[in-house]
Amino acid sequence: MTIGRRFIPYWLLLPGAVWLILFFVVPMYFMGELALRSGTFETGFTFDWQFSNFPDSLEGNEEQIIRSFWYAGVATILALLIAYPLAYAIALQSGRWKLLLLFAVIAPFFTTYLIRTIAWKTILADSSPVVDILQALALIPDDGRVLATSGAVIAGLTYNFLPFMILPIYASIERLDLRLVEAAKDLYASSRQAFLRVTLPMTAPGIVAGVLLTFIPAYGDYVNAAILGGTNQAMIGNRIQSLYLFQRDYPEAAALSFLMMALILVVVLVYIRAAGTEAFMGEDEER
Amino acid sequence: MSNQSKQSFTRKWRWLAGAAAGLAAALVLAACGGDDVGGEREGDVEVAEGGRPTGEITISQWPGYIDPGSNGTVAEFEQRFGVNVNYIEDVNDNVQFFGKLQPQLDQGQSGGRSLFVVTDWMAKQMYDLGYLQEFSHEDLQTVFDNILPQFEESDSDPERKFSIPWQGGLTGIWVNTNQAPEIRAVEDLFDPKYKGKVTMLAEMRDTMPLVMQSQGIDVENATTDDWLNTIDLLREAADSGQIRRFTGNEYTEDLTSGNVVAAIGWSGDASLIGREGIEWRRPTDGCDTFFDQMVIPVGAPNTAAALAFMNFAYRPEVQADIATYVNYVTPVEGVQEILLQRDPELGRNELIFPPPELTEGCTADPNPPGSAEDQQEVTEEYQDLITG
Numbered sequence: 001m002t003i004g005r006r007f008i009p010y011w012l013l014l015p016g017a018v019w020l021i022l023f024f025v026v027p028m029y030f031m032g033e034l035a036l037r038s039g040t041f042e043t044g045f046t047f048d049w050q051f052s053n054f055p056d057s058l059e060g061n062e063e064q065i066i067r068s069f070w071y072a073g074v075a076t077i078l079a080l081l082i083a084y085p086l087a088y089a090i091a092l093q094s095g096r097w098k099l100l101l102l103f104a105v106i107a108p109f110f111t112t113y114l115i116r117t118i119a120w121k122t123i124l125a126d127s128s129p130v131v132d133i134l135q136a137l138a139l140i141p142d143d144g145r146v147l148a149t150s151g152a153v154i155a156g157l158t159y160n161f162l163p164f165m166i167l168p169i170y171a172s173i174e175r176l177d178l179r180l181v182e183a184a185k186d187l188y189a190s191s192r193q194a195f196l197r198v199t200l201p202m203t204a205p206g207i208v209a210g211v212l213l214t215f216i217p218a219y220g221d222y223v224n225a226a227i228l229g230g231t232n233q234a235m236i237g238n239r240i241q242s243l244y245l246f247q248r249d250y251p252e253a254a255a256l257s258f259l260m261m262a263l264i265l266v267v268v269l270v271y272i273r274a275a276g277t278e279a280f281m282g283e284d285e286e287r
Numbered sequence: 288m289s290n291q292s293k294q295s296f297t298r299k300w301r302w303l304a305g306a307a308a309g310l311a312a313a314l315v316l317a318a319c320g321g322d323d324v325g326g327e328r329e330g331d332v333e334v335a336e337g338g339r340p341t342g343e344i345t346i347s348q349w350p351g352y353i354d355p356g357s358n359g360t361v362a363e364f365e366q367r368f369g370v371n372v373n374y375i376e377d378v379n380d381n382v383q384f385f386g387k388l389q390p391q392l393d394q395g396q397s398g399g400r401s402l403f404v405v406t407d408w409m410a411k412q413m414y415d416l417g418y419l420q421e422f423s424h425e426d427l428q429t430v431f432d433n434i435l436p437q438f439e440e441s442d443s444d445p446e447r448k449f450s451i452p453w454q455g456g457l458t459g460i461w462v463n464t465n466q467a468p469e470i471r472a473v474e475d476l477f478d479p480k481y482k483g484k485v486t487m488l489a490e491m492r493d494t495m496p497l498v499m500q501s502q503g504i505d506v507e508n509a510t511t512d513d514w515l516n517t518i519d520l521l522r523e524a525a526d527s528g529q530i531r532r533f534t535g536n537e538y539t540e541d542l543t544s545g546n547v548v549a550a551i552g553w554s555g556d557a558s559l560i561g562r563e564g565i566e567w568r569r570p571t572d573g574c575d576t577f578f579d580q581m582v583i584p585v586g587a588p589n590t591a592a593a594l595a596f597m598n599f600a601y602r603p604e605v606q607a608d609i610a611t612y613v614n615y616v617t618p619v620e621g622v623q624e625i626l627l628q629r630d631p632e633l634g635r636n637e638l639i640f641p642p643p644e645l646t647e648g649c650t651a652d653p654n655p656p657g658s659a660e661d662q663q664e665v666t667e668e669y670q671d672l673i674t675g
Contacts, residue, residue, distance in 0.1 A: 042327075042416075042659065043326055044327075045326075060671065064675075125544045125545070125546055126544070126546045127544065127546075145546070147546060148483065148531050148532055229532075230483075230528070230532040230675070231525035231528075231530055231531070231533065231673075232528065232675055238675065241674075242670050242671070245387070246383065247666065
């Protein structure tokens, strides 16, 4: 092998590595350095290894941290429950409508995130037909509302992150070898058993990917809570936004961001372990 | 080569490549990092240059603060001076706007804006941080010829070096008279009957004085504890769901859609509320006035055109057009006479020409008291409150 060819893998990695360094490593460094500063905005922030910023930043924010877990978790589960049947139907049962249905699912998301969320403000307004129907069905009290409640924020999160759940699951179902399902049925499995013991495990990689792609950004989201929520629906993202943009307490905002990143990392690692690395990597289990 | 030595050769290269990358990264970081963060902007105060206006300018403004359309003030200005105006209404809240612009202003840039309008206390804060340009009175003849005497100086800008009044008004309560006709005081906003149907302003200097006055606190002599106790009161109301949310200018959307029956809001926003039966009321238990200022930021392109716009806005006929649409208090002399001729009812409109009784005893967007740390504490507590 010539020397040049030996370096081909590195050359191929180079764009990705440069991207990671410029847009991940360097910002991480700056944020970490910022988190160790002290002072006020008016007098300037000086670097003095202020590690106390990290525990200090958690004070008063516990409610929002737990709330963010709750909202993101419920939104992820709801998205999964909606996305899986939808992806299944599109992949396996739509015949010649497949591309059209896929487009119909994706098309609304060509609109900007912010506009879609603001549109939900109109859909869920107190005087809208949707709220009237919900009141008629006794799902909310007659003088109740949907906007500025947890329900609205969770609905917004579910809706906005739905394509991140649908597409990986769809891709996974598409790749399913249907002959295996057929084989299961030949071996006297009922439809339900075939689904639970063949289809579901084989599409697990898509589910894991979808869950991660939904939960992680939903946890840090602040747009839905700001637009659809009220005074009791703030998520940790709103807190960090307030600390950074409005209170201009940069070190605390940076410290809180770091802690949240570490928290999510731990959660994701635990999840991947629980889901099993085979499910994550999509490799067949050795029997 | 044999397999073994090939592997160790690759490993050595991998280490070298990794080390080189690490070194490069460290050098890059060392070159870029370590600057001061926050604090006053370094550099001298710029003075805006005058001259003949040409080209184009970008103006950032609050929503509903000028008469719009092809007969509006902006269009008129464009025609008179041949300047292309990009008029964007992206100021929703002083603190939000500041947060958005601060990183650029710190670097001496304005994001393309030649002029924007913020409330007087924010203008002073920005000036103290070195984010605004000064201007000379020679370039603003029309302004200083026509400005009403009471606005020639102000507490925040005694020599009128960096801010020129745009419009002002009162902070009070907007009430949906069909659904909540009896709301006349800030205290009424805490009535459980209207739980979840009330909003307050995210602006601390608007909401806090009103609520403190409704609690019988003398705002001029209030202590830091008074402010903090009032914030606790508001927090209780927010936690219980009494206050639906704290808003910037978007409270008008909630009023229009019927989500809310009463909101603390600004007196001249009628043009932004698209629903019948909603009127502004001066609260019986307190009031607050504010005055917004035109300022020129550092790094503003085309300051000549910005200064020309300020002069243009101070022509009485132009102000009369603005006041007709906007219903806010005008700082220009001679407007009342013009309006009385055009539309006598408008000329007597108390929101545009408030009589002394209306503004008596009103606070004026006060800062929290005490040292810088005390003010910081109050500001942070209030921010925590409105974030939720």
